[in-house]
Amino acid sequence: MNLLEALDIRKRFGGVQALDGVSISLKENEILGLIGPNGSGKTTLLNIIAGILKPDWGVIKYKGIRIDYLAPQQIVSLGLVKTNQIPKPFNSLTVKENIAIAVMYGARKIKNQKQAFDEADRILSYIRMENKSDVLASHLTVQEKKKLELARALATGAKLVLLDEVFAGLNPDELKENISIFARVRDELNISAIVVEHVMRAIFSLADKVVVLNEGKKIAEGEPSDIINEPKVIEAYLGIKYG
Amino acid sequence: MIKHSLNKKAIAARTIAIIVAVIIVIAVVSIVGYYLTRPPSPQVAGTIKIGFTISLTGTFSVEGTSSLNGIKAITKWINDNGGVIIQGKHYNITFVYYDDQSQSSNIVPLYTRLITQDGVEFLLAPYSSPLTSAAAPLADQYNIIMISHGGAADSIWKQGYKNVFGVLTPASGYLKPAIDWLSVNHPEDKLAFIYAGDSFSVTASKAALNYALQKHLTVVYNQTYPTSATDLTPLLQAAKSAGADAIIGGGHFNDGQLIIKQLDQIGWKPKFICLLVAVTEPAFYSSLGNLANLVCGSSQWESSVKYSPAVAQSLGIEYFGPSIQDFVNYYKMFSTNEPTYHSAEAAAAVLILVKAIEVANSLNTTAVRQALLSLHIMTFFGEYKVDSTGIQIAHSMLMIQWQNGSLKVVYPPSFAETNVIYPYGS
Amino acid sequence: MRLTVSFYFLIGILFYISITPFIFSFSQTTLILDLLIFAALAYSINFITGMTGYVSFGHVFFMAVGSYTLVYMSKVFNLYPLFTIPLVGLIGALFAFVIGYITLRFRGVYFALSTLVIALASYYIVLVIPALGANEGLIFNVRFEPLIWFYTIFSIVALEAIITYFINHSRTGYAIRAIKDDEDAAIALGINSMRIKLILFIISGTFGALAGGVFAWSTAHVYPTEIFDLQFSLQMLAMILIGGMGTVFGPFIGAAIVYLLTYYLITILPNGQLIIIGLAVILVALFVPMGIVGSLRNKIKQIKQVVE
């Protein structure tokens, strides 16, 4: 059974057809790379799956349950979480508190505060940010904020994470670190992900399968190595950045 | 070089020291001066302390200032004429007052302060019905006598307060002279009632409306407007198109002016206009000019009214306090304007209180209350007598009209200086 | 949950306030009574505006609801005012539920404006309801019982302060801070922000109504232009801004500052306090967004870090 199934998703903003009948599916423990030029509808699709936007048309099922009419917080409770393209940490709270909130709510809803903070400590060590534990989130660098965004998503206990450009804007070392953290987490926690990314290296080192969107339509789907040679993709995607 | 700069530093330091010293000296002198020149503490033996708030700023500032000057005038008159006599001893009247800014939210804190901290022995109510309504409960709670001089709403005396007494005709009687005059002289006129939404104006206008219906007059329009209204043209338009000949109502000073100004703007001259409160103020004429001519109003009192010991004697009651002329003379010591009825009713409140204290021969609340309940006298303000609830039942209302720049008493005929000129705009 | 030092400090202060009628003179006690009414209002608006950052300009509405309910029930059904208090809270909660359900969908300035228009419009509506005394308001003749008023309002303030403490130290407290920082991010982590906001708004409305009820009881009347005076709303807001938004002690400190200023200036320079409060609000908003208590707490944190 597929973990996630999105069928014939359509969404219109004013005069623009942002999504025009896109379908994607994802198996358990699979990583799907979602690529496409700017304005091709990638972020819109993630927002619709996460419940932040409502589709005009189409059905989304997660673990066999229809989620397209649920509120975002209900979808998170089922174990599906999305990170933000621009990190949105809670600036007046510390890094540890940021993560603890995700533990206390999210999908796990741990009521005991001590237990939640212990779990937050564990996740901090996972992402190697123990030394930043008591720093206010507003004082972090961009890279640290991106890591926190990822950590918070993992802390919810989600089984499916939607990653919206968590690797963009990092230097090669940071990129390498984040990719390795994510790869390790994925194996140990047994989670699945949809990764929207401009950074091709991230997609190709992580994704099991790639879907290409252009102007709200799916134009290709397959193994990363096949996709890169697909003529339609190259045509639609000349501005592609490799690495 | 070093020496020079040291010198400079020393000079700077000395300058600062001098400045600081001067500031300290000024501060000390001003504080000491303040305490030395402060009026002697009002807790001197042989005085009776009366407390009240009055509106010196805000919506009721015109009426409030007139009232305050009235109180000042009568207090001076009383103290100049032997003060209050209790058990053979003479007491002077002093008063403590605060500006309530015409805001009812200030009433409770200020009256509580007057009672609990300033230690006043008697209270005067604030000006206007809403403020009086807010203050009245405190009179009973703290068991202190309160005399109302500007709160005319009948509802004040329907709460069962023991300690609240009125010297003025209650709201329900305000417009009665106007209706009486119309029913005798122009019963064919169709009436429009347009009045402010505060309790005083509503009570006055509704009572007049019912009275008009009793007198078989035709009422074609009846509407209230919010006290904060700044545009009354829709109402005036509606009254006009309902075929009204006369406008009765209004409220306080600002909206009274507004009605007259906007009547002019929409180009309508009703035959007869009688408004509450606003008309009696000199400022009404000075700011409206010719538009104010022939506007009628109701008044508790005018200096041209003749109340005197002789009249009192003919009614078989006692006359107490200054003559009207004496009061006007005293009033002129505190104000360049002529006293209005607000001045007179506020002064009357003090006068009645003094009489009641003398009759009770005591400062005790219960004794003074008994005296206030049983008194029936005349002062320069007219008759005083209350029923068991404390509401005024003997004082009579006047109708006045602006005629070529002067305010004339035109009704009832027994007190009238001249006749009503009809119609408005002629 | 582990109780911190500040909790025992809070209990200590509350105990001290509870015995003030026996320490101070009668006139001083009436001042503390007034101060407690201010504090009750400050805590009330703190639940919504202080905790979530949803600025409510129309909070005076709940005060009016409470005043009218208490006076109406006492007058029409001839009940002893204290017995109407539970009903006052209930009606306040009910109104808060309905209004919150609609307006909490709007964020930022839209929420602020919708609360403002609701308060303004309800004033105009009350003016034409004869049962509520229309423009005349309602007056009722009650006994003079300053001690009972004192302990009623004291219990309300104590309850508010303790509830504030427990909310701030609970799991929900973290969710609330998350909502205040970034509501969308909070929702994305599974926090049901609408429910939390609505509950806080109901608590806020309930206590606002209770404070209004005691206010009307102690002044023995409710008069529309007085009780709907937006100045009350603005002063409540100023109190928590100056004291510290969302904190346990901030509302009380803010209330004390605003009340004392008002008290001392009302006879010297009437309304002068509003100029000072206005300026203080501007300065606090721009330079000390956390208010007095919030900034002190940060300073203490910094000092602790240095010392350790």
Place this chain on the structure above:
Amino acid sequence: MVDTLLLFSDIVYGLLLGCIFSVMALGLNLIWGVIKIVNIAHGEFIMLGAYSAYFLNLFFNINPIISALLNTIFGLGLGLIFYFALIHKELRNKETITLQDEMVTLVATFGLSLFLSTLALLLFSGNSVGINWSIGSIYVGFLYIPLGALYVAITSLFIIYFVHIFLTKTYLGNAIRAYSQDIIATQLIGANPTKIAAIATSIGIALTMLSGSLLTVWIPVGINPYMGSLYAPISFVIVVMGGKGKMWGSLVGGLIMGVIIDTAQIFIPPTLAYAIAFLILIPILLISKEGILK
């Protein structure tokens, strides 16, 4: 038959009043639409404009239309002070305005509103004053139209048109519109964002004070320190109704508001007419935050 005449004349009065409402809301709208800041002290600037008109009339016998032009000059100056004292700190070097920034300015301008209205109360006392500018009425068919109100309405329409031309046809106007879309874009076309924000704010305040002056024609004795608390909410509702940032939306919103307030009074007590005028905000917000006018 009488009733239709009444309705018709109230609609005419409502439209005349609405023209001033439109200018009143225009200043708020410009600030809100361009720099995304809601000026809670909007009503107090209207009040200052009205008092300025009153004093200009009292001392120099200047009529409200002329003083409106003078108010524009005062407003530009006050607007700059307002911007740099209260707003600049929050906008400086920012590309987008967060909800937190918005709340800070909301609260700061709220403090300003408290400050200005109280200062006015202490300086001018709370007594309502007015301008005696009676220039008569003209009789049209069945209805008197006060000439003052008519001139003011025409002035208002002219001002709205002028602002429209300014925003669409001039370099500065285009820069202001660019700023409202995207602060970075302003830099790309070579304009200094701070300068643009400050200019837009001061034009907004100038329009607001100007409208205060025009308003005095309608409120012969309604100039007082509290007047802002009535006209500010009306302006807020108009801007939300017309959609923030849409200048012509203010015109339509203002006219609708004027007609609602004046005609509703035929059917219901005036107090309820105001209640409706305010409460209309809630359904509008439930439909769309961008206003109901497309």
